[in-house]
Amino acid sequence: MNSPADFAALSPSPLGPALRPRLPGIAKRALRWVDAAIAPYLYIAPFFLLFIGFGLFPILYTGYVSLTDRDLLRPGAETYIGLANFRELVGDDYFWNSVKNTFLLMVMCSVPQLVLALILAHLLTSIRRLRTLLRMGVLLPNVTSIVAVALVFGQIYSRDFGVVNWVLGVLGVDPIHWQAGDWTSRLAIASMVVWRWTGYNALIYLGAMQAIPKEQFEAAALDRAGTWRQLWHITLPALRPTIAFTALISLIGQMQLFSEPLLFDASPGSVSGGSARQFQTMTLFMYEEGFRLGHLGYGAAVAWIVLLLTFVVAAFAYAMTRRGMRAAGAV
Amino acid sequence: MTGAAGTLVGRRRARIAWTGPAGESSGIFTRYPFLIVVLLLSAFPVYWTFTIASQTNEAIGQTPPPFLPGGNFLANARRVFDTVEFAKALLHSFVVAGAITTSTLLFCSMAGFAFAKLRFRGRNALVLIVLVTMMWPVQLGVIPLYIEMQALGWAQHLVAVIAPTAVTGFGVILMRQYTIQAVPDELLEAARMDGCTSFGLYWHVVVPALRPAMAVLGLLTFMQAWNDFMWPLIVLSPQNPTVQVALSTLAAGHYMDYTLVLAGTAMATLPVLIVFAVFGRRIIGGIMEGAVKG
Numbered sequence: 001m002n003s004p005a006d007f008a009a010l011s012p013s014p015l016g017p018a019l020r021p022r023l024p025g026i027a028k029r030a031l032r033w034v035d036a037a038i039a040p041y042l043y044i045a046p047f048f049l050l051f052i053g054f055g056l057f058p059i060l061y062t063g064y065v066s067l068t069d070r071d072l073l074r075p076g077a078e079t080y081i082g083l084a085n086f087r088e089l090v091g092d093d094y095f096w097n098s099v100k101n102t103f104l105l106m107v108m109c110s111v112p113q114l115v116l117a118l119i120l121a122h123l124l125t126s127i128r129r130l131r132t133l134l135r136m137g138v139l140l141p142n143v144t145s146i147v148a149v150a151l152v153f154g155q156i157y158s159r160d161f162g163v164v165n166w167v168l169g170v171l172g173v174d175p176i177h178w179q180a181g182d183w184t185s186r187l188a189i190a191s192m193v194v195w196r197w198t199g200y201n202a203l204i205y206l207g208a209m210q211a212i213p214k215e216q217f218e219a220a221a222l223d224r225a226g227t228w229r230q231l232w233h234i235t236l237p238a239l240r241p242t243i244a245f246t247a248l249i250s251l252i253g254q255m256q257l258f259s260e261p262l263l264f265d266a267s268p269g270s271v272s273g274g275s276a277r278q279f280q281t282m283t284l285f286m287y288e289e290g291f292r293l294g295h296l297g298y299g300a301a302v303a304w305i306v307l308l309l310t311f312v313v314a315a316f317a318y319a320m321t322r323r324g325m326r327a328a329g330a331v
Numbered sequence: 332m333t334g335a336a337g338t339l340v341g342r343r344r345a346r347i348a349w350t351g352p353a354g355e356s357s358g359i360f361t362r363y364p365f366l367i368v369v370l371l372l373s374a375f376p377v378y379w380t381f382t383i384a385s386q387t388n389e390a391i392g393q394t395p396p397p398f399l400p401g402g403n404f405l406a407n408a409r410r411v412f413d414t415v416e417f418a419k420a421l422l423h424s425f426v427v428a429g430a431i432t433t434s435t436l437l438f439c440s441m442a443g444f445a446f447a448k449l450r451f452r453g454r455n456a457l458v459l460i461v462l463v464t465m466m467w468p469v470q471l472g473v474i475p476l477y478i479e480m481q482a483l484g485w486a487q488h489l490v491a492v493i494a495p496t497a498v499t500g501f502g503v504i505l506m507r508q509y510t511i512q513a514v515p516d517e518l519l520e521a522a523r524m525d526g527c528t529s530f531g532l533y534w535h536v537v538v539p540a541l542r543p544a545m546a547v548l549g550l551l552t553f554m555q556a557w558n559d560f561m562w563p564l565i566v567l568s569p570q571n572p573t574v575q576v577a578l579s580t581l582a583a584g585h586y587m588d589y590t591l592v593l594a595g596t597a598m599a600t601l602p603v604l605i606v607f608a609v610f611g612r613r614i615i616g617g618i619m620e621g622a623v624k625g
């Protein structure tokens with residue numbers, strides 16, 4: 001009596017007559033059962049199959065590969081050597097050097113980036129004129145590729161023709177060989193990362209700031225709290241979860257810093273992160289071992305250590321945020 | 332002058348000046364100069380890429396360097412095409428970014444729809460897994476991934492670049508959020524009464540409603556795929572590159588020929604700049620909205 005077709009004829013359908021069913025009874029019922037019980041899994045299957053195949057499996061397989069000795073150029077020929085790669089890694093000065101560089105760069109990239117983003121977002125909140133232009137302007141660095149960023153910064157920091165050295169020259173400072181020095185090279189690399197990500201984080205903060213009730217600011221303004229006190233006492237506490245999220249993403253990203261140090265090298269094509277390895281990161285070291293020297297097993301061991309350190313850093317960031325939140329709650 | 336009168340004046344001023352959290356007038360003289368400086372710093376490297384790309388090597392060696400674009404771009408661009416497989420690289424990048432964007436939009440919107448509107452066992456646990464995959468350190472799996480691609484016979488082929496990023500957890504979560512927001516259950520019920528299968532719901536109701544969110548996801552995915560570097564560098568050869576890999580080959584010559592390298596960079600950056608110029612406001616909206624929800 002009350003078949004779907006009748007119902008559709010009565011109710012205003014957004015879909016039109018073309019979609020009304022024209023299937024015989026049994027087939028219809030079977031289809032309906034499949035549709036309810038199986039179809040949901042079919043919709044999510046592509047994601048999970050691709051993730052298992054090209055995301056989960058490789059990371060787990062890294063564990064096995066790191067216990068073998070195998071060469072890039074001789075696929076299939078591998079020997080199981082137990083923990084030998086890890087034992088070698090512990091005594092490898094180049095590896096520890098890359099660990100040190102990664103953590104130094106992590107601090108030099110993340111801290112300025114997030115602090116500047118917060119200030120920038122705060123200044124962008126009440127802007128009316130030039131609003132779209134300014135927002136697009138701060139995001140512009142993020143849409144250019146890392147390769148493009150690294151190459152143009154390489155020119156900007158170049159010893160002989162670089163803009164930075166020219167400006168320093170005008171100010172009476174001798175030209176600096178940015179790529180050669182320990183700290184100058186790291187500073188230059190950090191500046192690329194900060195340049196590329198500050199605006200992006202500022203927009204995330206800006207979005208989160210718009211969720212803060214306006215009355216809080218109005219009340220503060222009536223109490224004559226200045227703009228920076230408003231940032232400190234209202235915006236910052238409200239933004240804690242967002243800040244924690246961006247800090248975590250930024251730290252995890254910096255653990256995998258690769259393209260900037262690879263392309264900043266003064267001798268083109270080198271993957272050692274500078275003549276004295278002064279800015280070779282862990283991921284770059286893994287690349288050098290695995291794909292330049294062909295030591296896939298050893299490179300996988302490096303990857304495994306980086307993975308563990310990533311978890312440690314993520315847990316640390318999480319703990320810091322919790323503590324920060326509790327402190328804020330206590331105040 | 333003190334006391335009540337002073338407070339009253341102060342209050343009135345505060346109310347009149349009110350335009351946002353801090354009041355625009357309160358910092359108008361420090362705010363705009365600072366922001367303009369940030370804007371110039373943000374734009375300078377991009378501007379500089381095009382400036383150097385259109386100069387000769389003699390000109391950029393001078394002191395001070397030339398701050399305006401020159402007329403040598405076409406000559407530099409020709410050298411780029413002569414030095415590396417740049418035409419092929421551009422084509423490859425369009426194929427790779429196009430394929431990844433298409434599959435991401437399809438698979439993420441399907442999964443997002445299922446997670447948002449269909450009922451099935453294990454749904455919540457599976458959503459949690461998707462969230463965790465967003466933080467998955469993919470770059471650390473490149474060595475086994477390379478071994479896997481060799482075993483599949485995909486190494487050196489574009490499919491090896493496309494497959495691992497053909498769908499992202501970020502996209503699934505974004506589509507799920509938007510479906511919850513933009514598609515009312517009543518609409519789906521009505522369509523079901525019309526005899527729609529779940530795929531009919533997805534195709535005729537959900538996809539049209541998701542269009543704005545799919546535009547943002549598509550733009551972000553395209554730019555990310557276009558800019559991806561590490562994995563294509565590993566799995567592709569210099570003879571068969573994407574555009575970013577071709578750039579790194581260009582920069583790996585015996586000496587740094589900056590006009591050549593940055594002419595290539597300029598051409599590789601132009602497509603994303605065009606996308607950004609046309610759809611930038613949408614992308615910004617997407618990033619800011621993600622923050623509100625997340």
